[in-house]
Amino acid sequence: MIIQFTFEPKPKMQKQLIxxxxxxxxLFAKGTAPRPDTEIWVTYGEDVTKETVAxxxxxxxxSVASAGIEKMPLVYLSDRQIHVTNARGIHKTPMAESIVGHILSxxxxxxxxxxxxxxxxxxxxxxSRELRGETALILGPGAIGAEVARLLTAFGVHIIACNRSGNSVEEAEQTIRLDELTNYLGEANIVLSLLPSTNExxxxxxxxxxxxxxxDVIFMNFGRGDVVAEKHLVAALESSPKRHAxxxxxxxxxxxxxxxLWQLENAIISPHISSHSAFYVERAMEIFSENLSKxxxxxxxxRNLVDLKAGY
Amino acid sequence: MIIQFTFEPKPKMQKQLIxxxxxxxxLFAKGTAPRPDTEIWVTYGEDVTKETVAxxxxxxxxSVASAGIEKMPLVYLSDRQIHVTNARGIHKTPMAESIVGHILSxxxxxxxxxxxxxxxxxxxxxxSRELRGETALILGPGAIGAEVARLLTAFGVHIIACNRSGNSVEEAEQTIRLDELTNYLGEANIVLSLLPSTNExxxxxxxxxxxxxxxDVIFMNFGRGDVVAEKHLVAALESSPKRHAxxxxxxxxxxxxxxxLWQLENAIISPHISSHSAFYVERAMEIFSENLSKxxxxxxxxRNLVDLKAGY
Structure with a gap:
């Protein structure tokens, strides 16, 4: 089979795969389209369009070496019955460290x-404030949210997890359903969204x-940007200088x-780097190797097969 | 008995004591000497000199509402058989949060x-680096060090505690004696001193x-400044820009x-505020009340009786 990479892992990793x-x-080539006879395509995802797939x-x-797949032609991929896997989970450690770091900071x-x-x-x-005893509400608690919950719990923070089903999140003190959200938002000192981008x-x-x-809430968005319209976020920050995003x-x-957002002193702009880690590609390649064996x-x-209809 | 405060707790706390x-x-008075017939003196400590005590x-x-007592006339106080208590332990939560915050940052x-x-x-x-898997060496692990060790362990950090005796620190993976220090310093990504100021x-x-x-070590001093001569610290930071203090x-x-130190980009100057907390005076007053009952x-x-001979 032809396995085409459209990024270039380190020579050592390439050698190991071969x-x-x-x-x-x-085949390893950055910045070019995959060879027409490609059967397996390994990519960061940004070059996956209807045209390139066609x-x-x-x-x-x-096999996507990142977590976000919302810009991909999901319906078309589903029609073609192409399997899509992503690298969700490998962001857990660096992102949770960044999130807790920003809170403590x-x-x-x-x-x-x-x-x-x-x-x-x-x-x-x-x-200066103490984190101990505060309450954090985590929206969309998957692997990253669970890790953040685990860490914040060590600091004595009360965790309210919020997901669609209300199915109990083990690392949280309490799990609520999305349709109950407005009943609990007022209790949280920290509101963290880790929601993916979907129609919902x-x-x-x-x-x-x-x-x-x-x-004086700290609102954190480490999921996807379109969970809130920028104008609403700006209004929320302008309404109280004690708030932070x-x-x-x-x-x-x-x-x-x-x-x-650039103009607001109470907005911290982290340029989509919270998942950065020296171990990133290595971990993505571990998932790929495991999947290739399967x-x-x-x-x-x-592992990490994407539900193309649900979009995550 | 005359109980003289030389700082002014909030009216609510004063009322509660009375x-x-x-x-x-x-008696509550800031910036003045205690009344000559004072039997119990509650102070932040900076006004305790041989003259004022005489x-x-x-x-x-x-009863000192802070932890540091190294500037007090300890020998004289010991000769006079005056009891000295401090507020050690109440810094644990805010200081550990600051320390872990600086590391994650x-x-x-x-x-x-x-x-x-x-x-x-x-x-x-x-x-950006990952904290997970790193090693931290904590010098002088009392209440604050134990709390830092507990928190860093949740992040997957290996903890080497170092004290004079080598008596095992529960929260650490390993405890070493001070005279073994040079054998272990090279393993640590983070070296944290929480040592008090004593002759030793x-x-x-x-x-x-x-x-x-x-x-690329991160050297942190949250104990007392004289554990290292400034010129040695400056030389250490100048020797490698990858290091931080x-x-x-x-x-x-x-x-x-x-x-x-002001000139060095790799030196972070936290102006002795890591223990700041809205709960500070409240907690110091809890200790004082408990002790006054005793x-x-x-x-x-x-509680927190100072060994005037040992100096802590």
Whole structure:
């Protein structure tokens, strides 16, 4: 089989794949379209369009080395019965570390400390808070949310998980259904969205939700940018300077220079890097190797198989 | 008995004390010397000198609402058989949150994110690292060190505790003796000092120690500033720009404008605020109330009694 990569893992990883799966032909090329006879395509996903897929009549499986697949032609892929797997789960550790880091940083006045350092000024910033005893509400608690819940619990934070079903999330103190959200939003000091982008989650959060939130809430979006319309987010931040937003994702990325979010002192713009890790490609390749072994043995119950109809 | 405060707790707390301990006379005055007939003195500690204590012939107990007592006339207090209690332990939660926050911030590129925000630039900083799997060496693991160890363990960090005796610290994976330190310093990605200032700890860390440490080590001092001479610290940071120091304490505080530390980009100056918390005075008053109850019942086994000879 022809296995086409449209990114280039380190030579060591390439060699390992070639030596492990000797019966296949591996192609590694960045920035070019896959060879027309490609059967398995390994990609970061941004080059998967209806056109590129249409040019690959023998394509059976796309292995995406990232988590987001919302820009892919899901209906077309489903019609073609192409398997799609992603790398969800490998973001768990770096993202949870980033999320907890941002929370602690704001609670313990780190931005103010860094600013004073730049000015070479000894001054004691006011307003340090304790995280212990606070409440965090996590929307869309998958692998990353569970890890954040586990870590924050160690800090003595009460965790309310929120998902569609209300099925209990083990790491949370309490799990609520999405349709109960407005009853609980007012209790949370921290509201974290990890929701993917689907028809159901698009613009799920509106002014109505932000009005219920505490006036000093930290709203964090580390899922997908379109869970809230930017104008609602801007209004929520303008309504109270005590609020903060920490945003790793945006409706349009890169965030355009004209976005009002850049102007707000209480908005932290993390340029979609919270998942960065030196181990990223290595872990994605582990999942791919595991799946390729399954594929060879005829097992199509691949790890991280995407439900193309549900969109995640 | 005359109980003199030389700081002013909130009116609510003053009222509570007066109503609970009706048999005593409470005096609250900031910035003045205690009344000459004071028997119990409650203070942040900075006004306790040989002269001020000498003016209080009936003084039996000084309750210090902070942890550091190294500037007090310990020998004189010991000769006078005056009891000294401090507020150690109440710093545990806010300090551990600050310490873990600083570590995560550096590992997850938060300073770079904040700088890009100020410039309103979308750019992906390089160099984010994962904390999981790293090793932290904690020097002087008391209540704060144990709490830091517990939290870092939740992040998958290996903890080496280091104390004089080598007596096992429960929250650590491994405990070593101070005289073994140089054998282990090279393994640590993070070296955290929480040592108090005593004759034994003064300038304990020298060039020799920094030479053993990793070239990208994060050295953190949240104990007392004189554990390392500033010139050695500066040399260690100048020797490798990949190293960081996060410093909450300094040989001289406030850190003088002439200090070279201000000039180093890899030195984070936290102006002795890591213990700040809205609950600080409340918790110090809890300890004081508990001790005052004991005192009344003739029990001199006070909580947080300072060993004046050992200096902590």
């Amino acid at each position: 030596e492990t799966f000797t019966q296949h032909e591996f 040019a690959l009549p023998q394509l059976k499986w796309i 704001l609670y313990r006045s780190l931005p103010a400390i860094y600013q004073l350092n730049e000015k070479k000024e000894w001054d004691k910033p006011k307003g 989650t698009r613009h799920l959060l509106t002014n109505e939700h932000f009005e219920i939130m505490k006036e 920490v945003l790793d994702v945006f409706e349009v990325e890169p965030l355009p220079p004209t976005s009002k 594929w060879e043995s005829g097992d199509t119950k691949l | 109503e609970t301990f009706t048999q005593h006379e409470f 003016a209080l012939p009936q003084l039996k107990w000084i 550096l590992y997850r590129s938060l300073p770079a994110i904040y700088q890009l925000n100020e410039k309103k630039e979308w750019d992906k900083p390089k160099g 700890t003064r300038h304990l860390l020298t060039n020799e120690h920094f030479e053993i440490m990793k070239e 996060v410093l909450d304490v300094f040989e001289v505080e406030p850190l003088p404008p002439t200090s070279k 005192w009344e019942s003739g029990d001199t086994k006070l």
